[in-house]
Amino acid sequence: xxxxxxxxxxxxxxxxxxxxxxxxxxxxxxxxxxxxxxxxxxxxxxxxxxxxxxxxxxxxxxxxxxxxxxxxxxxxxxxxxxxxxxxxxxxxxxxxxxxxxxxxxxxxxxxxxxxxxxxxxxxxxxxxxxxxxxxxxxxxxxxxxxxxxxxxxxxxxx
Amino acid sequence: xxxxxxxxxxxxxxxxxxxxxxxxxxxxxxxxxxxxxxxxxxxxxxxxxxxxxxxxxxxxxxxxxxxxxxxxxxxxxxxxxxxxxxxxxxxxxxxxxxxxxxxxxxxxxxxxxxxxxxxxxxxxxxxxxxxxxxxxxxxxxxxxxxxxxxxxxxxxxx
Numbered sequence: 171x172x173x174x175x176x177x178x179x180x181x182x183x184x185x186x187x188x189x190x191x192x193x194x195x196x197x198x199x200x201x202x203x204x205x206x207x208x209x210x211x212x213x214x215x216x217x218x219x220x221x222x223x224x225x226x227x228x229x230x231x232x233x234x235x236x237x238x239x240x241x242x243x244x245x246x247x248x249x250x251x252x253x254x255x256x257x258x259x260x261x262x263x264x265x266x267x268x269x270x271x272x273x274x275x276x277x278x279x280x281x282x283x284x285x286x287x288x289x290x291x292x293x294x295x296x297x298x299x300x301x302x303x304x305x306x307x308x309x310x311x312x313x314x315x316x317x318x319x320x321x322x323x324x325x326x327x328x
Numbered sequence: 329x330x331x332x333x334x335x336x337x338x339x340x341x342x343x344x345x346x347x348x349x350x351x352x353x354x355x356x357x358x359x360x361x362x363x364x365x366x367x368x369x370x371x372x373x374x375x376x377x378x379x380x381x382x383x384x385x386x387x388x389x390x391x392x393x394x395x396x397x398x399x400x401x402x403x404x405x406x407x408x409x410x411x412x413x414x415x416x417x418x419x420x421x422x423x424x425x426x427x428x429x430x431x432x433x434x435x436x437x438x439x440x441x442x443x444x445x446x447x448x449x450x451x452x453x454x455x456x457x458x459x460x461x462x463x464x465x466x467x468x469x470x471x472x473x474x475x476x477x478x479x480x481x482x483x484x485x486x
Binding site: 173174175176177178179180181182183184185186213214217219220221222223224225226227228229231233235237244245255256257258259260261262266267268269270272274295297299300301302303304305306307308310312313314315316317318319320 | 339342372386402413417418426427430432453457459460464472473474477478
C-alpha cells in the first residue's frame with residue numbers, strides 16, 4: 171500500500187488560471203524577476219463552497235500543473251543561473267519528475283468561484299490542483315538561499 | 329488541450345517520508361501545534377542527481393500525498409477551529425479534492441538520496457511528489473490570517 175514507488179496518484183484540475191501570459195516568453199524570469207501580474211483563479215462552479223472564508227487571508231498558495239512542459243531533467247541550467255547547472259529539486263525548473271508548480275499569490279477579492287489575485291507567474295489556461303491559505307513564513311534571518319544567493323553575488327561582482 | 333476539466337494528471341512518488349508518526353493521532357494538531365519532528369525524505373536512488381546543490385538551502389517546500397485520506401469535504405470543521413466550519417481551500421484539511429499536502433521543512437543535512445529534515449507533520453511512509461527550495465516568504469506585516477487569527481482570538485478571550 172504505502173512505499174510502493176509505482177503507485178500512481180491521479181489529480182484533476184479544480185479550475186484554471188486566467189493570466190495575461192499567453193506565451194512562456196512573456197513571463198518574467200531570472201534575476202530580479204518580479205511577479206506582479208494580476209489575474210483570476212477560476213474554480214469549477216461546483217467547488218465554490220470550498221472557498222468559504224477565504225477572503226480573510228491576504229495570501230494563498232496555489233498548486234498547479236506545468237501542463238505545457240514535457241519530460242524532466244535531473245540537472246539543468248535555469249534562468250536564475252545560466253552559468254552553473256543545479257539539481258531539479260534545488261530549483262524551480264518546470265521540467266520536474268512531477269510537473270507541479272507552487273506560487274504564492276496575493277488575494278485581491280472573490281466573486282463566486284473566481285479569485286482575483288496578484289503575483290501570477292503561470293500561463294493562461296494553467297490547470298490548478300489546489301489552493302491553500304498562507305499562514306506563516308520562515309523568518310528572513312533564518313533563511314539561507316544557497317546557489318541563488320551565490321549567483322546573485324556573482325552577478326553583483328561582475 | 330488546456331481548460332479540459334476532465335483532464336487527469338498522473339503523479340508518481342519521487343520518494344517517501346520517514347517520520348516518527350505511525351498514526352494520525354500522534355501528529356500535533358490544532359491551536360499552538362508545533363512541528364519540530366525530525367526525519368528523512370528518502371528519494372528514489374535514481375533521482376539523487378536532482379538534489380545537487382540542495383545543501384545550500386536552509387528550508388524546503390515538500391509536496392506530498394495525503395495517501396491515507398479518502399474523499400473530500402468542501403466545508404468542514406478542522407482542528408484549528410472546532411466551532412465554525414470553513415471551506416476546504418481556506419484550510420489545511422487532508423480531505424481535499426486533490427489530496428496534496430504542503431510542508432515547509434528545515435534541511436539539516438543530506439546523505440546521498442536522503443534528506444535529513446526538521447518540521448515534519450506527515451505520517452511515516454507518506455509519498456513525496458516534489459521538493460523545492462524555499463526562496464522567500466511574505467513579510468509578517470503584510471500577512472492577514474483570516475479565520476485562523478479570529479479563532480485564536482476567540483480562544484484567548486475564553
